[in-house]
Amino acid sequence: MSPASTLHLGTGDSAVTTAQAGGKGRSLDTLCRLGVRVPEAFVVTTDAYRAAVAGRLGTELDRRIRALHPEAGLDVLTEESAAIRELLYTETEQHHADAAIRSAYAQLAERIGQDEPPVAVRSSSAAEDSADRSFAGEHDSYLWVLGADEVAAAVRQCWASLFTARAISYRARDGVESTDDAMGVVVQRMVDATAAGVFMTLNPANGDRSKVVIESVWGLGEPLVSGTVTPDRFVVDKITREVLTRDVAAKATRATRDPATGRGIATVPVDEADQNLPSLQKEHIEQLLEIAHLIENHAKTPQDGEFVIDAEHVHVVQARPETVWSTKPPRQVSKPNQGAMAHVLAALTGGAQAKP
Structure with missing residues (x-):
């Protein structure tokens, strides 16, 4: 056969x-x-x-x-x-x-x-x-x-x-x-994404495994993964589930299905009223925290994941082992460096446009 x-x-x-x-x-x-x-x-x-x-x-x-x-x-x-x-x-x-x-x-x-x-x-x-x-x-x-x-x-x-x-x-x-x-x-x-992003089951700035770091944008996640936009950033404590850091960026554009052809993606303006709003709500962060815990617990190593959100659900479209800190001894530290995930993602992708 x-x-x-x-x-x-x-x-x-x-x-x-x-x-x-x-x-x-x-x-x-x-x-x-x-x-x-x-x-x-x-x-x-x-x-x-x-x-x-x-x-x-x-x-x-x-x-x-x-x-x-x-x-x-x-x-x-x-x-x-x-x-x-x-x-x-x-x-x-x-x-x-x-x-x-x-x-x-x-x-x-x-x-x-x-x-x-x-x-x-x-x-x-x-x-x-x-x-x-x-x-x-x-x-x-x-x-x-x-x-x-x-x-x-x-x-x-x-x-x-x-x-x-x-x-x-x-x-x-x-x-x-x-x-x-x-x-x-x-x-x-394809998911008709209202928002999308990445999560890591440790803090990529310092390897702190007691945290989950989530970054997100309006629309599809390609601009975030490629490092061409500044995303919203949330640092969440795994134990207390408290959002320790909540940095909301100005998001003037989003990636979406090309409205002219219906194929591929295009960059379009975000409504002015939404540009400074967080791309994730409390329930999204809570769901992502649960998902991150489940995936990391199963894999028994820190994970780097990608997600998309539609009008109803959080969908995971990628999960892989984190490769920067995972081979080092665990550390429990604080004071995360803002924007560090973007630098880690850029290193992982060679600074090139990624197409998940």
Whole structure:
């Protein structure tokens, strides 16, 4: 029996593995099984990727990667990586998992009750999001994708992003061979976000594990993760549940579904009356505190998570091990440094636009 090309997350008797679904896919499956509210999703497995690049294509990809000079300049690396991605995208047009991807999208549409539900198509490398490394921001993802044709194309674009200049450099620095990595792809229902953000189950300024730090903005979370906006920031005590710090930023714009095309995202103005209001309410912070406790308790290591909020619910769309302080001895300290999470996120993403 051949390996499955797609798997619906949070279903079936057995949890998916990182080897099957990549780090993001495995994490989302775990969250589903913990009872955390996660938007409906399926994953295109790493086996589908490996089958698509097997044979002559795989040999050529490996040859081109090995031909890259270790001391090549950024311009050369950028040019060569673009050519590698174009080769992979072009040569996988007729790959064998295409029908399975379209069928899984149709099943997702049926579960949601929409003919062509908007989805996020998100890279999920098998080498990402372990406790000692994070590939956050190194690979591509696409938001507000509509229809089977666009989903199928976006999956191949995610496969190709295994060979961005950033990802190639990261693997080289970390000693990960390209042939040892493979790309899963998560296809997940888009949430019409009123607000979004990140949380850490420690204070990223000083490693204090008695705190949860939450940052949020109006609309989608991409501007926050990329470090292009100043978010609202809340520091919460895990034991007393008291909000110790509440810094509300002026938020003049938000990222949302492109109103002109209905696809992708656009930056639009925030109503003047809302610009200085907190993007999270008390009940949102309380729910996020519960979610953070549940996820950290299960993982037994500090966590870095992403969430979106719609008109009714808090949804978690990412959780991974925190990689800066987690390997150090626990500290219980106070006096957090304002804005430190933005610096940590920028370090994790290489300062580049992340596409969760």
